Amino acid sequence: MNKRTILLTGGGTAGHVSLNQALIPELLKMNFNVEYIGSKDGIESELIKDGHPEVAYHPIASGKLRRYFSMKNFTDPFRVGTGFFQALNVIRKTKPAAIFSKGGFVSVPVAMAGRAMSVPVIIHESDVTPGLANKIAMPFADHIFTVFTETLKHLPKEKSTCTGSVIRSELMEGSAEIGKELCKFDNDFPVLLVMGGSQGSAVINEAIRTNLTALLVEYNVIHLCGKGNVDDSLKNVPNYCQFEYVTSELPHLLHMTDFVVSRAGSNSIFEFLALKKPMLLIPLSKQQSRGDQILNAQLFKQQGFAHVVEEEDLSPERFFEEMKKLHLHEELLVENMTLAEPPKTAYEMAKLVTSYTKKK
Structure with missing residues (x-):
């Protein structure tokens, strides 16, 4: 029987990769095939390729969404567009049961492509207020998980849940x-x-x-x-x-x-x-x-x-x-x-992610 695939994405900083790193071994134990979409030269490329050789890594073009004036603001939307079509190609080949996004600029075209291909997209937001990349990606998401309860007031109620923190084993x-x-x-x-x-x-x-x-x-x-x-x-x-x-x-x-x-x-x-x-x-x-x-x-x-x-x-x-x-x-x-609330384990978070997978 062919394994179902979970597609992970996220990058730009180690914080946008570490939860994915924690989920990989748990998803593999649950008999999923795990593949990753990241940028060509971001820190996620190094962390996933070196730390998880069992995970196929798919590099795509990734623009940066700046809050300040830069001439690159005029060219990077084309890189995002290129990344969108590259992500579409990866999704067509891998046929994932779900896409889990940890954020960062590379995740935006992946979330858009996931919605275009009718693949469930699950987003995780770690900070009190959503980052710009996640803000753009959220309309394409089926569900959004947060670490802070305070974050929920910034998100659509009907598709948002606070899970608390997740700590790798x-x-x-x-x-x-x-x-x-x-x-x-x-x-x-x-x-x-x-x-x-x-x-x-x-x-x-x-x-x-x-x-x-x-x-x-x-x-x-x-x-x-x-x-x-x-x-x-x-x-x-x-x-x-x-x-x-x-x-x-x-x-x-x-x-x-x-x-x-x-x-x-x-x-x-x-x-x-x-x-x-x-x-x-x-x-x-x-x-x-x-x-x-x-x-x-x-x-x-x-x-x-x-x-x-x-x-x-x-x-x-x-x-x-x-x-x-x-x-x-x-x-x-x-x-x-x-006295703080205990964190979730990576296994518990993996169970939540897989609960949103597309049925066969």
């Missing part, structure tokens, strides 16, 4: 011992994990490195600094471990971590919440984004899960003050996180 299976082997720390100081997203954050990197001497008196520091941002002059500093970007190592690093400094992408902060890691969030500013990370961070602050400092207010001095406060309030933050 391997995150809970990390080993602090393996993490210690990776970092080679030689003392029992608390571990501070710093991450600024897959591309890194110049402002966070500067705050860490300016305060590094003082931080290393109290902490072992793991610094995920982004591609091309490793400082070679600091490579041999004791108790300071730099990575450009990690994938399979992250669960091990998180399990050995006591405190986190991070941007406020939805996937990451819910992973910190699931592992009950006190966090200082420095959301991406409105000058660089639509403000979604600011909303994510403020909701976590209101619920007592995190401390927050806006990027514009961050200085090396302010950063060190905030770290002192985070350490002081560690027990209260952990207690609040213990």
Whole structure:
């Protein structure tokens, strides 16, 4: 008997791929064939091809939908149109029972093509307010899942459900011992994990490195600094471990971590919440984004899960003050996180997705 196919899409950032990565093994266990539509050179290409060789990857043209003036705004609609016809071709060949979209610009032509081919399209929105790509794709969707209940007021009631966060199983299976082997720390100081997203954050990197001497008196520091941002002059500093970007190592690093400094992408902060890691969030500013990370961070602050400092207010001095406060309030933050609603498993989310598959 031929397996039915689930077609996944999403890309542009790691946050638009990680849930799909969590769903792949669960869908395979449920005896589905899994294939992926992504951009030709986006981060999803690397993550899916390298991490999931069992999944056929179909690259399509992908334009970027900008909120600011750019000459590319006049040419990229043609790339989206090209992507639409390429996605149509993939759908005709694979005959999927459903399409699951995690968002990002590459997902727009896929959702449009899915509707044109009468394939059920399921969208997942992680942030408090829908991103521009998902806003455009939503009219073509059969159902929309959200992480935050607050998101539902921005969506059509008749086809929207809040599932809460979804945590990949391997995150809970990390080993602090393996993490210690990776970092080679030689003392029992608390571990501070710093991450600024897959591309890194110049402002966070500067705050860490300016305060590094003082931080290393109290902490072992793991610094995920982004591609091309490793400082070679600091490579041999004791108790300071730099990575450009990690994938399979992250669960091990998180399990050995006591405190986190991070941007406020939805996937990451819910992973910190699931592992009950006190966090200082420095959301991406409105000058660089639509403000979604600011909303994510403020909701976590209101619920007592995190401390927050806006990027514009961050200085090396302010950063060190905030770290002192985070350490002081560690027990209260952990207690609040213990009371949070438990996340869904990837298996539970896969069951929800497959419930919308087209019948044979």
